[in-house]
Amino acid sequence: MVFAKEDVNYSLYLVTDSTMLPPGTTLYSQVEAGLKNGVTLVQIREKDTETGSFIEEALDVQKICKKYNVPLIINDRIDVAMAIDADGVHVGQQDMPIPMVRKLLGPSKIIGWSVGKPSEVETLAKWGPDMVDYIGVGTLFPTLTKKNPKKSPMGPQGAIAVLDALEEYKASWCRTVGIGGLHPDNIQRVISQCVATNGKRSLDGISLVSDIMAAPDACAATVRLREMIDRTKYQFVDCELNESFPTAVSIKSVISQVSSNRPLVQHVTNKVHQNFGANVTLALGSSPIMSEIQSEVSELARIPNASLLLNTGSVAPIEMLKAAINAYNEVNRPITFDPVGYSATETRLCLNNNLLTYGQFACIKGNSSEILFLAKLNNDKMKGVDAGSGKNDDALLARATQIVAFKYKTIAVCTGEHDFIADGTFGGECKLSSGTAGVTAEGLPCVMIENGSIPIMGDITASGCSLGSTIASFVGGLDPTGNLFDAVVGAVLLYKTAGKLASTRCQGSGSFHVQLIDALYQLFHENKPEKWSASLKKFN
Ligand SMILES: Nc1ncnc2c1ncn2[C@@H]1O[C@H](COP(=O)(O)OP(=O)(O)O)[C@@H](O)[C@H]1O
Ligand SMILES: Cc1ncsc1CCOP(=O)(O)O
Numbered sequence: 001m002v003f004a005k006e007d008v009n010y011s012l013y014l015v016t017d018s019t020m021l022p023p024g025t026t027l028y029s030q031v032e033a034g035l036k037n038g039v040t041l042v043q044i045r046e047k048d049t050e051t052g053s054f055i056e057e058a059l060d061v062q063k064i065c066k067k068y069n070v071p072l073i074i075n076d077r078i079d080v081a082m083a084i085d086a087d088g089v090h091v092g093q094q095d096m097p098i099p100m101v102r103k104l105l106g107p108s109k110i111i112g113w114s115v116g117k118p119s120e121v122e123t124l125a126k127w128g129p130d131m132v133d134y135i136g137v138g139t140l141f142p143t144l145t146k147k148n149p150k151k152s153p154m155g156p157q158g159a160i161a162v163l164d165a166l167e168e169y170k171a172s173w174c175r176t177v178g179i180g181g182l183h184p185d186n187i188q189r190v191i192s193q194c195v196a197t198n199g200k201r202s203l204d205g206i207s208l209v210s211d212i213m214a215a216p217d218a219c220a221a222t223v224r225l226r227e228m229i230d231r232t233k234y235q236f237v238d239c240e241l242n243e244s245f246p247t248a249v250s251i252k253s254v255i256s257q258v259s260s261n262r263p264l265v266q267h268v269t270n271k272v273h274q275n276f277g278a279n280v281t282l283a284l285g286s287s288p289i290m291s292e293i294q295s296e297v298s299e300l301a302r303i304p305n306a307s308l309l310l311n312t313g314s315v316a317p318i319e320m321l322k323a324a325i326n327a328y329n330e331v332n333r334p335i336t337f338d339p340v341g342y343s344a345t346e347t348r349l350c351l352n353n354n355l356l357t358y359g360q361f362a363c364i365k366g367n368s369s370e371i372l373f374l375a376k377l378n379n380d381k382m383k384g385v386d387a388g389s390g391k392n393d394d395a396l397l398a399r400a401t402q403i404v405a406f407k408y409k410t411i412a413v414c415t416g417e418h419d420f421i422a423d424g425t426f427g428g429e430c431k432l433s434s435g436t437a438g439v440t441a442e443g444l445p446c447v448m449i450e451n452g453s454i455p456i457m458g459d460i461t462a463s464g465c466s467l468g469s470t471i472a473s474f475v476g477g478l479d480p481t482g483n484l485f486d487a488v489v490g491a492v493l494l495y496k497t498a499g500k501l502a503s504t505r506c507q508g509s510g511s512f513h514v515q516l517i518d519a520l521y522q523l524f525h526e527n528k529p530e531k532w533s534a535s536l537k538k539f540n
């Protein structure tokens, strides 16, 4: 049977592994359970099996695949693929060179190649459309399936770089499957985040091993995976993700929701910010808990209207930070991420990039240096945690905010004399292959908030961190019908207005802290956004 290459469905790609079969199951029962319930492509990968046994297994798996009209790909073993007339092979960078594989298999067979970096895409593009039909993009996340992996996991940002290379080198024929550590808790985030920068393509499929091969009930496991992959909405928070332009009325509604829901705001934050952040949270009718206790984070995340502020100013143990991300992502409760001093040291850069790869954030906020660096628009190391003194123009800052929002499919906030907020959530819409239908970062809703210069706001510590507390309170206090963009914009607008008010009342930076809390308290409880002094305008 020859499959027309354009008809191959890469969406749910099962790679076999007989070393993880649960009791009472066989390689064949697991493969058939997968095929019955939505697996669209099978790769038999048996690294430790003798050739004779491998051929027998491959012939039996082939019979099952033919029953379901699904192509069978052989991992690595070109000889076995030829011996049984399989539908194709998948080879790694260290295996037989692709041109030789193509020469042996002929033009009609499917050839897959493991690709981990853009330079390998450049190579396949040079070979042209007759060589590689699809690439396995990975290893995305740490995995036990691949023994002694040669490269560290690339994460969604690494996959985006590969997708960008396919666009850059015009390898439009080449399909892509994500591979490595993919599981129900990250599949939708991967489909949502792994989009080429030009918005024109996303991954064509998800490749899985253990979630089916090691499943006691492989049928149910496959049904669940199929449903997740076919879902075109990644609802990562319990609120509305639709793009809308905030108004005084919608912000007033946000504050009413926060006031009545009194969100629990868990702060994992730096020592400098702790006390001030707790008092800002209380001033906003919310309930702070400053906790880095790993064993309680799941319990806290399940409290109604729980919200997490993850501030890496002075760092909690990475295990605790990841446990917190998992806990809140698992129950669709919002996480506000503040990568303080993002590029100040290698340690911070590595830690923050690790966390950005590990979870989904409702909001990522930072000062101009942090956001410019995240957007790769400024590679200067930060000196400490404060924004650089250089004056950046609004257009550059707005673009950086949009790029961060797009890269992480989040609401991005860039603070400074002018604050910028961009909505990269696409309302949660995400699809295999089609990317964002060509919408790019520049096309994202973006607003600018200003209230004139308030230099004293930059003269106190934890002023940005406490904007994080404000955002976390607002997004945490939303009803399920509330709107995430309205909440973040409302928080930033309130905070800017309060800063201005406090600056007119204080005697210096010491009393400014106190006046800022007073102003936040008064403005929040008054809830008259139409009277606030800070202005809001669309930036695109
Ligand atoms: N010169 C300024 N004029 C007006 N607002 C400012 C100014 N500097 C900072 N802010 C405000 O102070 C808060 C902290 O911003 P920033 O200093 O950029 O963050 P960080 O404290 O994280 O470095 C934000 O709400 C921002 O809008
Ligand atoms: C001084 C300092 N050191 C580590 S975190 C921190 C506070 C940073 O607060 P902000 O980001 O609001 O300026």
Ligand SMILES: [Mg+2]
Residues within 6 Å of the ligand: 338, 340, 341, 366, 367, 385, 464, 465
């Ligand atoms: Mg900061």
